[in-house]
Amino acid sequence: MPAFFLDRHRSPNDNVRTLNIESKPVQSNPPRSMLFVSGEKVERFAKAMAAGADLVCIDLEDAVHPQRKLEARNNVLGWLKLQPRTDTGPRVALRLNGLRTAEGLRDVVALVDSGVQLDWLLLPKVEDKADIQCIAGWAGAQIGAIAALIETPLGIENARSIGRAGGKLGALMLGGADLSAELGAQFDWEGLFSARGRLVNAARAAGVQAWDVPHVDIGNLSGLSEETRKVLALGFDCKTAIHPQQIQIIHAAFAPTPADLDWAKLLVQAVPDGEFSGAFLYQGRMVDAPLVRKARRIVELSRLQ
Structure with a gap:
């Protein structure tokens, strides 16, 4: 769309x-939902792709044990190479490790060497627009659009500048777990309300999308529905998810x-x-x-x- x-x-x-x-261009077909799946769990990739999400993100960062980063990276890029590029089904994203880490740099090199094409690339712990410009310079030809995860107090302070990084930046996403921990705030609606508002404002000022953090209480589907409606009222474009059963609830909340x-x-x-x-x-x-x-x-x- x-x-x-x-x-x-x-x-x-x-x-x-x-x-x-x-x-x-980078904002075409904004996703309502994005489903995360661990890069360690190749056997779950097909299920994630069939869950009905608009976008599926394979995670090489938080969802992978530090001692299994290399194995996960190789398995994920190998799997992505075999996936046909079609106009049907969900789009595919990849979350790298942060650029300021050794694993993040290894991810970038491996991605470039693989030649894999991605609809979206999620870059964690972005605190400066230079992060976006670096990844765009290294792997821009392989990436449809970039989503910057804003998950530190400095990232929130610099969100407007990050949003104006240009190039293939297509979205700012709230990283609520890390941010709430650094703020000493509760990881809930009240604790993240200010950060959500600032992120949406920065995204709108820059003309890019705003994506919200997943609702981590998987069993509380009514809570997910309520939170999704609230973030939509704030102006978010996408609610992310960590379990397939959350997708239908998110899409129902989007229905006018x-x-x-x-x-x-x-x-x-x-x-x-x-x-x-x-x-x-x-x-x-x-x-x-x-x-x-x-x-x-x-x-x-x-x-x-």
Whole structure:
């Protein structure tokens, strides 16, 4: 599905701004859900791919024992080499170890040498936009888009700068477990509320997606549903998951209500000539670019249910 962002052009003749909506390649088809699977568990890869998630992320970082990093790396890249590139099924992501670690550097070298093509690459513990620029320089030709995991206080402070790294950066993702530990905060809604708000604002300011941390209480599906609705209300694009049973709950939370869908369809149809070129009156109210973007997103989400 296309995603949209605001491109502000100043007229050379006056000080009036015209707002246009354009597509941005790295933001196309924003995932509602991303399912993590351990890089140690090759036997679980097929199950993860069949779970219904929009994106499956094979994890070489936290989900792999330090003594089994080499084995996991070789197995994962070997498996990825054998996967056909198709337009159906979930997209595939790979989470590396941090670039400031020896294992992270080994991951990068192995990825480049393998020639494997990835839809997304997740880079953990990003604290500076230079991290994004480095990985894009080393392996950019093999990566569709990059998601920066923001999981330290310094990362939160620098989130806006990181979001403007450019290139193939497509998303900022909250790393709640590590962040809450460093903050001395609870790993829950209240403890991470401020960080979530700051990350969404940084992502929106930069025109990239915002992804939320997984809900780690696997058995609490009602809690997952409530949290997903809350992060959507904050402006997040994607809720990540650590168990296949969480995917259906996440997607249900994304489904628009009939009233919201009716409103969105009518508004999209009312856009003059189908292309937004400036604010206009609709049913007595002024409609601007963010409102059109919201309506289009609701319509696209309804098609995925």
